[in-house]
Amino acid sequence: MATRSLELTLISGKDLKDVNLMSRMEVYAVVSLSGDPRSRQRVQADRTGGRNPTWNATLRFAVPATGAGSLHVLLRAERALGDRDVGEVHIPLSELLSGAPDGPVPAKFVAYQVRKISSGKPQGVLNLSYKLGEVANGYAPASAAQSAYAHPPPTAAYPPPSGKADAYAPPAAYPPPSGKADAYAPPATAYPPAAKADAYPPPYGAYPPAGGKADAAYPPSSGYPPAAGKPAKGGEPVTAYPSAGPSTAAPYAAPPPQYGGYGYPPQQAAGYGYPPPQQAGYGYGYPPPQAAGYGYQQQAVRPQKKKNNFGMGLGAGLLGGAVGGLLIGDMISDSSAYDAGYDAGFDDGGGFDF
């Protein structure tokens, strides 16, 4: 089977659920490939981060080049009297490998919702980045490992954790888009529609339902602004897909025009922290020139697709662990409960006159 190396860096967590009664949480992560207990790796706890841990820890996995299976990140709080679950993230490998060439792929930054174990309710965000080695057949491990090590050190590509954390905090994310939008009015020629269309073909038909789910998934009490439209905006940075910066120039045709259009190459480091809110801002409130708008609409739509994939990934993760028909049946039941919970909740919220 063809494999490739996946170099995963867990950067930080944001607004995780506090599972400690009195003391500050010390959160660590356990990462594994679905259905492969031997792949389990642990990231040391962050002693000082509490609900917003920072790890900047890099792990390596050999994954199927086909993108089959998923990555499971389990977040736990380290406690003297027994560790406790904080939440988990299931990431379909197909999502990470989608559109990747057979050659090495430089670092990409992503953010995922952390979900409570068993119920799947969202609570917090996990920021991570990943690199892919080239596809290898036969003697995959050695070849993949060599490819992985040929890349520049991960630390060289990472902005300060605090900057990244700021970028993913919805309140802090809203002022910048306004300024950024004014400052980064791109020339139309920087966004050839054809290239953008090729890079990000959007499933327009899936957009409204996913948007609705985003609204449902982010009630104001979970830390997002109270306005009805805001939850959807807040959701966008979580699933934004920014490029890594200058190191991606060579393998990608799309990033250079984008950065050139901005006209601020020296601020690329800062750019690491702002791409998500900027894209969200453009997608939802700052219509740029037609060509540019077209480009950003493409990018805005993609996160919605990721949400759908995430749902599928959650199922895939559970299926990976299933043994026998009983468990499969139970999982179907749980899925029903999940849907019923959301539907019933918001229906009743509107009609409380019994």
Next chain:
Amino acid sequence: TPETTCAAAAARDRRVDYGFCVSRLSHHHDSPDADTWGLAKVAADVGVATAGDAVYDIKALLAKPPPDAQARAALEQCQRLYDAAEMAFAEAYDGINRRDYAAGKGKAAEAAALARRCDDAFARAAVRPPPQVARWGEESSKIAVVCTAITDLIG
């Protein structure tokens, strides 16, 4: 295994819902290689998650407060009650983990009692609780029973 342990617990205590027990414990990542002690802790941990989910849903309901003032007040009380139930389940976990089984069982029972008070709050307001709140009440009670019964099997 969850199946054998749940069967033993159900045989010992008729209040144990076998299907519910297997379903909830099997989905926990610690259950595959857990012994009876481990499964008792898993049950308490599931209780923490269940009460936490109730708090989550209640907050979502309060984000769009019901027009009935009594229903709103009942929901607010329920949020406090499930917050306390979540902590009680957490203390049940801690008790079982340090092998203080009496304390663990006591806290599990306390969690179930707190959840029942939510139902009482709606009853006093003469308002039917939202379906999901009623469901969390039922599940909290069931998992508390499971936790207690499995803890009794230890030893």
